[in-house]
Amino acid sequence: MNSVFSNKTAIAIFVLPTFLIFSAIVLVPIFVSSYYSLLDWNGIGKGVYVGFHNYAEMFTDSRALHSIRNSLLFAAASIFIQLPISLVLALILASNVKGEGFYRTVYFIPVLISTVVIAQLWSKIYNADYGLLNSLLESVGLSSLVQDWLGQKKTALIASFIPTLWQYIGYHMLLMYAGARSISADIFEVAKIDGASRVRTAFLITIPLMRPILKVCLVFSVIGAFKVFDLIYVLTGGGPFFTTEVPSTLMYTSIFDAFRYGYGSAISVFIIAECLLFTLIINKFFKTE
C-alpha cells in the first residue's frame, strides 16, 4: 500500500479523473469568463475586444458600486449578527439542554427548504396589502409603522437581509455545535471541579478550542454573502431602484436582460476575485492571532 502512495504515476492516475472534471466545470469556465470580460459582446455573433473597459466601467458606475457596497454590508451583517447568534445557539445546545435533538432539527429546517420557497414565504410576510408583518403591527396598535417593506428604499435592504441571515443561522449553528461537541469532555470536567462558571467555561475553553470551525464558518458566511443571488432575485429582483442590488443580480440582469455578456462576465470575475481575496484575509487573520 505504501509503495502505491509514494508512486508518483499512481497518484497522477488517481487524481487525474477528478482533476479533469474539476477543470472542465470550474477552472475552464473561470478562464473563459475572464476572456469574455474583455469583450464588448451581446452573447451571439462576434465580440469586440475592449481591454479592461468593462472593469473600468464597473468601478465608475454608481449602480455597480452600490451593489458592491451592499454585498460588503451583507458580509458585515453575516459576521456580526448571523454568526454570533449561531454561536450562542450552538453553545446552548452543546451544554446538554433538554430536547437537544429537537431544537437542533428545528433550527436546521430553514437550511433544508429551497431558497425560492423561503423568498416566497418572506415576500408574503412583508406584503404591503395582506402581509403577516403589517397585520401583526396593526393588531397591536402600531399601525403607524405599517409600510411597504420591500417596496421602499429605506427598508428594502434590511428587509431582504433578514431572511438570508435567518436561513443560514441553522447551518452555522450545526457546524459550531459539532465543533463544540468534539471537544474532549475531560477538559470540561476539570473546569467544573475548579469551579468555573458556565459563561467562563464558554469564553475561556469552548470558544478558543472551536477556532478551526469558527474559521470555516467565517469563510462560508462571508463567501455566501458575496455570492447571494436567489433570495434577493426572487424577493426584490434587486429593486426598488437598485437599493437591494448585489453583484450577482447585477450580473444576471446585465447578461440576460441587457444582452451585455462582457460586462456581466467582468462582474462575475470580480465576484470570484472578491471571494478569493477575503478567504486569504480570513486565513491570514486566524494564523497571526
Next chain:
Amino acid sequence: MKTLLKRTMGIALAVGMAGSIAACSSNSSNESKSNESGSIKLTLWDQSVGNTDPSAKLLPQIIEKWNSEHPDIQIDRTGTTGEQYKTKIKTSIAAGESPDIFYGMGGGSFMEPYIKSGNVLEISSYLSDDVKSRMGPGMAEAIENDGKIYTLPVYTHIANLYVNTELFDKAGAKLPTTYSELLDAIDKLKAAGITPALIGEKDRWPGMYWYDIIAMRQAGNDQVMEAFKDPSKWNSPDFVAAAAKMQDLAKAGAFNSSMFSMSYDEMLGAFNAGSGAMMVQANWVNAGIEDPSSAVKGKVKVIPFPVFEDGKGKGTEIFGGAVDGFYISNNTKHPKETVEFLMYLSEQLGTQGYLAGAGLPSWNIDGLDTSSLSSLDLSSAEIMKTATSFIAWWDNILPADSAESHKNLIALLLAGDITPEEFCKQMAQLKPTELNL
C-alpha cells in the same frame, strides 16, 4: 448484511451514473434526426404553459393533429414558462443548439440580434403563394424585416385601459375619455377608498406601459417614431409634458402604494380580486379576467386610453400591434418541412387561439363563429379595427440595454426621484433603435 448493503449501493451508483450518461447523450442528439423509417423529428420550444393561457391547451391539440396527419414529420414540443423561456432560448441559440422551431417573444429587439447574426432561417422562398392571402390586413408587411421574412404571425396584442365598472359605479365616477376626466375619476375613486389604478412595478414593464401610452397620447405616434430613430428628440417639450403627467398621476395617488413590491402576477391577482379600478395592459389579460375564478368576471370593460386636451395623439393611435410568432433555426436539417409545419401551426393557433381568447387574430377570420368570444375580446378587436397606426412595446423596439434604462428611468419617475426634465435628458442618452420602423 454489510456486503449486501455495499452491493446495493454499488448498483445504485452504477444506475445513477448510467442515467446521467444517458441523459447527456440524449441531450446532445436533441437536434432533428431521421430514424430508420424515414420519418423526420422536429423540435418545438414555446412559452405557453400558464394555467389561464388558452394557447397552453391549444398547442398540444394542434401538434397532435399534425402528428397524426403527417406520420413522416413528427413534432416534439417543450414548453417553458416566460422569463425562464427567455433565458433558455438565448442560451441555446448562443450555443448553436437551438430547436428547429421556436417562439420569438414578439420579435423586435429580442429577435434582432439572432436575425442579424444569421441564426434564424429566412423563409420567403419556402412559403406557398396563398399563405399571404390568408393573413389579416397589414400582416404581410408587419412581418417583413428589411424586405425579408423570418416568421409568420400568430396573434396580435394591443394595450388599452382596463376598467372595473363596478368600482367606478360605486365611486360615482365616469369612465374617462379625456385626461381631465381621468384625474376626476381618480379623485372620486380615492374619495371612495378605492385604489384607482394598479401597477406591478417590481417587474418594471407594467409601469412602462403607462408612460409609453401617455407619451403616445401627448406627442403622437409620429413624434415617437422619430425619437426611436434619433434619441436626442426624446428631450423635447412633448415628452417632458408626458413625464410630468405620469408624475402628476403618481403624486395624485393614482397608483397603489405597494407598486414597487408588487409583481406583474400579483397585479393581475389584485385586479382580478377587485382591489383596483384601472390597469393598462394588453389583451393577454382577458382570459384571466373572464376566468370563472375571477371576482371581476363580467364587470370589466376595456376602453381606449383617454386622449389629452393638449396632446397631439389620437385615440386611434394604438399601443401594441406587435406580431408574435414562431421562428426557424438556421441549423435545422429540414427547412422545407419545418416551414410547412410553421405555416400550419401559425394559422391554426392564430385562428383557434383567437376563438379561445388568447389574442387578436392575425389571420383572415371571415366565416368564423365568434359567438364564443368574451365581450373583452370583442371590444379589444373593435378597438383594433379603428387603428390608424401602431407602435409596439417600447422595450421591444429599443435595443436591449436601452430598454432596461428606459424601464429603470420610469420607475425613478414614478417614485419622484427624478424630475420630468431630468428624465427626458436621460432618455436622450439612449441608443437609437436597430429595427427598420
